[in-house]
Amino acid sequence: MRLQTTLALAAAFALAGAAHADTELVIATVNNGHMIEMQKLTKYFEQANPGVKVKWVTLEEGVLRQRVTTDIATKGGQFDIMTIGMYETPIWGKKGWLQELKPDAAYDVDDLLPAMRNGLSVDGKLYAAPFYGESSMLMYRKDLADKAGVQLGDHPTWTQVKDLAAKIHDPKNGVYGICLRGKPGWGDNMAFITTLANTYGGQWFDAGWKPQLESKPWKDATNFYVDLLKNYGPPGSSANSFNEILALFNAGKCGMWVDATIAASFVSDPKQSKVADKVAFAQAPTAVTPKGANWLWAWALAIPSGSKKVPEAQKFISWATSKDYIALVGKTNGWATVPTGTRKSTYENADFLKAAKFAPAEKAAIDSANPNDSTLPKSPYVGVQFAAIPEFQAIGIAVGQQMSAALAGKTSVDAALKASQTAADREMKKAGYYK
CATH class of the missing domain: 3.40.190.10 (Periplasmic binding protein-like II)
Incomplete structure (x- = not known):
């Protein structure tokens, strides 16, 4: 038993x-x-x-x-x-x-x-x-802007940002006017560059799914990006992503930074940031249109x-x-x-x-981002800093490498965009979006 x-x-x-x-x-x-x-x-x-x-x-x-x-x-x-x-x-x-x-x-x-x-x-x-x-927004050194006699509102333009970058750029004393992503990747440099192209009035694909990488908005945006970082960015920008720039910003070496809103909690934390009490926040800068300016x-x-x-x-x-x-x-x-x-x-x-003193700016950025309407001309895809189609990952990686090469001075902006257009066109044809 x-x-x-x-x-x-x-x-x-x-x-x-x-x-x-x-x-x-x-x-x-x-x-x-x-x-x-x-x-x-x-x-x-x-x-x-x-x-x-x-x-x-x-x-x-x-x-x-x-x-x-x-x-x-x-x-x-x-x-x-x-x-x-x-x-x-x-x-x-x-x-x-x-x-x-x-x-x-x-x-x-x-x-x-x-x-x-x-x-x-x-x-x-x-x-x-x-x-x-998260969305993206502008984080900047209020002390440096005040010293330069510049007031940035809640909705700055890229022209205003460039002017301020020129005034506060002081590499001899270890301060660069602006830091932006340059490391290649569809979710790396292309996340930022896509928002820049959007606000210049660009789009990845037109209504017939044709890539638009040699269009005027993409040329204007990419030339602006390369010139801005060459003149007022830190050396080696083509290798910088979120973590590298966060370290630079927290060490007091970046006057401005446009990136993920999640960064705000780190740059304003006195345990991590030397400039925690000097940081102010604004919406991502705009150029031709506010559409798609922040991811x-x-x-x-x-x-x-x-x-x-x-x-x-x-x-x-x-x-x-x-x-x-x-x-x-x-x-x-x-x-x-x-x-x-x-x-x-x-x-x-x-x-x-x-x-969280950044909370109002963070929420405003998130509320304004619309993945269903992120470009000035109507687009066939959903997404702000990407196009939600399976082919985008490969296209974004290829274009990211070209953009990083242009930033590093290894190729011209026009040549980089031409190679990007060719790569995107090949992928879209292969996938049957058009003949």
Whole structure:
């Protein structure tokens, strides 16, 4: 009898073990500060949801994109939740590769900032929930502008920015007028350069999907960019991306910087920045049109359509992108460290507004970015600093290399744009957009 009882108990434990294994959520994510913080706080989710265990696969951004793209395209089923962006979400949602998200009423989907919700939806259906969101804006040294006798309003023009860069550029004393991305990549230098081309009245593709890289707006924007950095930027700009410029800015070496709004929390943090008390914020500069002058991005959580654990995955995503999660981070680590750019309620929170002097400028930038209407001539694609089509990744990488070469003086702007047009044309023809 005792043996039978022992066997029965062993069987019960085995079943429990199997059930337990069934509720392990495997999440692929990017290796950045906000995501690492989420991993530390996951214990609170597990405590509230006994029987559900979370396993993290943390990857560098480029590797993450490769792994999740391969997994979802081959229906590999490695991941129950993926961290993806605004580029992938509309493409994969349309292909039926993602589960539609249907959070409950307590989640308050209407609290999501409209730009974020729209950018992660297809035909009004939400396919990814924003964990943190960003636009781009101008961060500048107010002390240097005051010394030069220049007042920048909330909506500066690129002409005003160039004039101020010339006045505050002082390389002998280690201060460069302006720092901008130059490192090649579709999400690197091309994120910035696309917004510049947009505000000059340009677009990636016309209504018939023909690339427009040799158009007047692209020529004007690229010449302006190269001249600006050659005259008033730091040496080696063609190798600089977000992290390199953040280090320069925090060391007091950049007079101005146009980049992701997420940078504002770092440059205004006295623990990280020597110039924290001297920084002011404005909207991304404009040229011919305000359309598409500032980008829009979100790192978001999504469920691949092949997942066998949709209810548990939905539960985790609802927790990690909720008002309660933001409050948990605020309480645990301080309100200046919460993931921003996702919810209206964050920008109505007195604790957050007190800790984040950049908050009004950040929200204004996000609210003004419209991925469905980001260019002066009508475009057939969705996206501000990218076109949400599968071919864009390869095109953006090729063009980014040409732009970086022009900035480094290895080729002329005209030659770089001609080579870019040829590369884009080849990809679009190959994909069957036109003959």
